[in-house]
Amino acid sequence: MFANDVASKDTMGMELVSVAPGHAVMRMVVQPLHLNGHQICHGGFIFTLADSTFAFACNSHNRNTVAAGCSIEFLKPAHVGDVLTCDGVEQMLQGRHGIYDMRVRNQRGETVAMFRGKSAQIPGTVFPEEEAPE
Numbered sequence: 807m808f809a810n811d812v813a814s815k816d817t818m819g820m821e822l823v824s825v826a827p828g829h830a831v832m833r834m835v836v837q838p839l840h841l842n843g844h845q846i847c848h849g850g851f852i853f854t855l856a857d858s859t860f861a862f863a864c865n866s867h868n869r870n871t872v873a874a875g876c877s878i879e880f881l882k883p884a885h886v887g888d889v890l891t892c893d894g895v896e897q898m899l900q901g902r903h904g905i906y907d908m909r910v911r912n913q914r915g916e917t918v919a920m921f922r923g924k925s926a927q928i929p930g931t932v933f934p935e936e937e938a939p940e
Contacts, residue, residue, distance in 0.1 A: 807865060807932055814858040818851065822862060828896030830862035836888045847884035849919075855892050856908040856921035863894035863906050864925035868932050874903065876923040882916055889913040892921075902927040 814820040814832070823831040834855050842848040856878060864871040884890055894908045908921035 807862065811858070813854070818854060818858075820855060820858060823891070825862050825866050827866050828863060828899065830859050830866060830894045831891065832859045832862065832894075833889060833891045836884050836886055836890060838886055841886065844883075845885075847888070847890075849878075849880055852880065852884065852890065852910055852919050853878050853921070855890055856894075856910055856919060857923070859892040859894040859908050860906050860921065860923040860925075863896060863908075864904055864923070865932050867899070868935065869927045870930040870932060871904070871925045871927045874924045874926040876921060878919055878921040880919050882912070882918045884912060884918050888918075890918060 808815060808822045819834060819837065821833045823833050832855060836847045840847050840851045860873065890910055890912060892908050892910045894906055897905045897907055904925040906923045906925060909917055910919040912918055
């Protein structure tokens with residue numbers, strides 16, 4: 807999934823740090839191109855980091871999953887050179903729907919934003935599953 811994620815990997819310069827069932831971590835260094843008119847990181851870029859982490863966390867069970875809704879709270883500004891790390895954790899998965907929380911922190915461990923996403927599974931898998939031998 808990450809290899810094909812042009813937006814996160816190539817456009818934004820994000821790094822996929824880890825993925826495990828119900829969990830994902832991504833990182834991004836704030837560059838000058840991420841700044842808004844106040845010379846702080848544009849909220850849309852912080853949102854995209856959280857949203858991308860959400861995508862990897864909710865697809866980590868190898869079921870195609872998309873966002874059904876989300877919200878974000880911006881708590882602290884990020885500046886050029888800040889290293890933002892987003893830790894995404896599954897809170898609930900029931901049937902086709904899940905709830906995931908993302909915490910975006912800077913390199914000092916300060917929380918920059920909190921994001922909550924609701925996921926919905928759609929048909930298919932992220933990668934082919936091996937069939938059990940008969």
